Amino acid sequence: MANKSVWSDNRFWRRTATWVTGFASVLLIWLTFDTSAQIAMGNDQDLQNKVTKRVPGPTVINYKITYEMSAKRGHEIPVIGEKEKFFGRDDYSEEEAGALLHLGKLGSQAKNCMDCHTLLGNGAYFAPDLTKAWLDPAWGPDGAMQALTGKNTKEEAMAEFLMHPDQYPTHARMMPDLGITAKEAKGLVAFLKHMSSIDTNGFPRNFGKIKGAVHGK
């Protein structure tokens, strides 16, 4: 055995495998604690005190959200601004907003949204990404969707579309009618608005900013 190299010794490699795996796992668990604290949902106090959270509390639906270039971060981040009415109100309590978000998140799963769309970039690629859908110019005052659905606000246009997607085709590929009720639609729009306020490290890049060279701008 004296001449046998450790490099061709199975026991050496078994121990290496065990130590490497153990070390990687411990590091992952340690990082998980740090990340979990950083992505825990904020609350209404944070929003009132302008404390920035990576995932703001549900009452973020009471505020205007924009997506702006941060010189410090080098990419765009969601910016929570002044109060903004959401379905006619800007005073949703923590409980009310939380219930809406809960309904919306449940709805997003019960309707299999992720099997056509992407949320935070994850899901299927058959339909547009919804990460910042709330901020999409198409739903804004200058976009086509408010006129198409005959509604005067972004949230009402979105809710109307979600309830009757087959009546408002934007492409040959149409969203099917998923039996979404008015209540569920309101929850889903709250869920989308909340999602747009999540700090996604600049994804998607340049969202809604570039008109594109094809349009000569």
Added chain:
Amino acid sequence: MASKYLTGVGSESKQLATWYFTFAAILFGAQLLFGLVAAIQYVMPGFLYGVLDFSIARIIHINALVVWMVFAMFGSVYWLLPDETGIETVGIKIGKLLFWIFAAAIVVVVLVYLFIQVGPADATTIWFVTEGREYIEAPRWADWGIVVVALGFVGNLFLTGMKGEQTGIVTVLMADMIAFAGLYLAGMFFTDNISVDQYWWWWVIHLWVEATWEVFVGAIAAYGLITMIGAHRKVVEMWLWIEVAMLFGSGILGLGHHYFWIGTPEYWWEIGALFSALEPLPLVAMFIHVLYDWGKTQGAEMAREGVTEDNVKSVITNRPAFTWFVLNAFGNFLGAGIWGFFHTLPQVNLYTHGTQFTSAHGHLAFFGAYATILVGMMYIAVQGTNGIKVMKHTKASLWAVSMITGGVVGMTVALTIAGYVQVLVSRAQMGATWAGYFDGQSGMWFSQAMDWRLIMGVVTFIGFIFLAKDLLTTGKNPVHER
């Protein structure tokens, strides 16, 4: 011990393995069929609109993929356990009972996907219709069923491994399968916080396919090399431990490449980039390992006394299975390694995340890394069950391997081109909006790519028909040496 490899007759564990393989092959067919439906819907958006929408076709396409692979993995373990440990699998009766529970549960889940599809936004839907979390949509009741079945399977494996001879392969499988089963628990809760949701969801998806499943493949490849070409166990197992170190060393923290954009902190950019960039290395190692051992044993055979160029025999005792194993070595490296590395760096991923690029990578990686080797294991089972000494290719087995591989590579190329169009037009140029998305989708290059994807999907499906025919009939074919 060598003779035991060649027969599955009389072993209940091997019989159970064939059940698992059979059900896996059926689900493989379902996967391809529903994939075709989804592919047609890209080309003809009205196809089955409102009846079997894209979302449902895609759920079944991918769920069938995951489940057939899990079935074939369980089958592979039940197949090799008696060979490795030298004893009949402990608790095999319970294992058999669990198979039927598992299979029945899958049928119910698929029927509910097909005919109920969606439900109201409440907990009942999550428990009984769909959990709506990509790839693991199975409702919560089925989750618990899967946990019970997986525990039974792990129990079989551990009790047998501890009672019989505990080889390196069995040790790796024991450690790997307990992690595999345990990780599923990370996907079984509901939260309103989508960032937290996706954080844990990736523990299931990534730590399965980029860590535990890959280690599983390493163990199966080791078993295959020993049984099919008579590679030296000590060498093979040393490679296996090196692969485990490299796979877990890169794969566990490589998880970070899914945490670039889901709300998680920026440090995941560096961690994810570094470790996921290392992920191809073990795949290169596995590739070299398979070809090296093959060349080495064949070379030793040629160097034997009295062996000349004219009378030299191949060391391969199962041609079709070995073909699939070698394809695995290539496909794993190419599909998981290269196509994965393409878009793993955050600078690139910022634009490619959530495009057909991912889909191209997914197709080649799942085929290359998993489908190939699991089909190879099915051939090993056919050989063993029919008492064949040296198994040859048939016309059908050659058509199957050529058409399936050609089809999947074709789909991958098409989807990669579609991904480029999406990245350039929808993302870089148009700023990722709804309008930008459809601008990209309407482009000529995108739609041509989708046409080719469909054509190549049909080629793959025809290949599957050859495969099914061959697996069912080749066992009785007189061409093999018995």
